[in-house]
Amino acid sequence: MNEAAVPGDYPRGVKLGIDVGTVRVGVAVCDRDGILATPLRTLERNTKKNTDVRILAELAVELGAVQIFVGLPRTMKGEEHASARMASDYAELLAGKLGECGSEVPVLLVDERLSTVTAHRNLHEAGMSSRNHRKVVDQVAAAGILQHAIDMQKARGTDVGRRVIAESSPGPTGDGAQAGPATDMQSAHTHSAQNGRLQ
Known part of the structure; x- marks a missing residue:
């Protein structure tokens, strides 16, 4: 059973990290x-049928996840371009699929600058050949x-990230979601979302 967050705190339990790519x-x-x-694990991205999104939603329910963190790739200057838009869209798709599964697991966007670069470096330092990186680099990046998200939660004692709400998902009162897919964390998360800024 998912554990609800309390003021000044963050959810405890199994959490997932997602690294979104065009292929994997x-x-x-x-x-x-x-x-x-x-x-x-690494999933093949299926932009037509979104089977990977369905698998992720089912996995989150199966594991009893309390949060899902999706990496938002930014430039070193903190700007968001096409890859960031892709991650945001994916997070929205996932939030929608979770809603269809009857799950209320929150999907949160977190800054992921250089995660893939770091993953490649770590694999290289571990002695894995570059040829084999492709098989695991995405899950290592995830x-x-x-790790970055949960470390920040512990260091700050508050939740982190920016919650994503699917536009088509019903709100608490049955109305459509508010403007845009990404909103400040709601209810108990609101105070810790840092005014909508990504951590």
């Missing part, structure tokens, strides 16, 4: 105590995104 989507998971993020 990396997935990582952390333990219930939020200590260590580990690579889980682990980096998730």
